[in-house]
Amino acid sequence: MSVASAVRTRLGRVTWIQRALLFGLLLAAVWTGWETRGLTARMLKDVVVYILLPATLAATHGRRLGWRVDRRAVRNTVLLALFVLPFYVVGSALPSVRAFYPMWGGSLDGYLPHALQQFVIVIAAETYYRGLLCVGIRDLGRKAAFVSPVIYAFHHIGKPPIELLLSGPTDVLFGLVDYESDSILPSVVAHGGGLALLDWLVLHDPLFAPEAVLRWLSWVPVPL
Secondary structure, eight states: HHHHHHHHHHHHHHHHHHHHHHHHHHHHHHHHHHHOOSSSHHHHHHHIIIIIIIHHHHHHHTTTOOOOHHHHHHHHHHHHHHHHHHHHHTTSSSSSHHHOOOOTTTTTTOOOOOOHHHHHHHHHHHHHIIIIITTGGGGGOOOOOGHHHHHHHHTTTTTTTHHHHHHHHHHHHHHHHHHTTEEEEEEEEHHHHHHHHHHHTTOOOOOOOOOHHHHHHHTTTOOO
């Protein structure tokens, strides 16, 4: 048997799930090592690493990454968006959140183009985390929703502590909803819409007094 034939035989024994997970780890390393400056550069990086490369892998294997819309996906999108809405509204009054957002220096004057570019970044992130690493490997069953929380949390290092604390549970929640929907639409809308709303709220006076919110959340074990 030739070397080429031996390699093809070995590759043929690697399952789709194994390939998706290995490729996902490679993409995480590439994304982490690719340094960018500014929102536009970050958007281009995410489109390449989190959309184009996973989509190419899926297409060559006849797999889907959850880019679909149907009645169940729309219903779950509305429910998830309503569930996360209070978190964004209340969180927008926290001093640590208001000091960090909007990312990349957003302002009211440039809010719309800024929000649109961020939404592209969200689509990319959801294609990777909830597409490739959840809906794309749904053969695992609901366990697929527990594949990416550690990577997702790692990529939230440097953000407000409360966001880092919630990143793992949020990843699991979004993953489970997308898994049940067989679509990433719920997490795209909840994440992208929530981020746009958060920026808008942070650029205005808080809806709730920060002192009151800090009292309500005094039990949270991280700086707020």
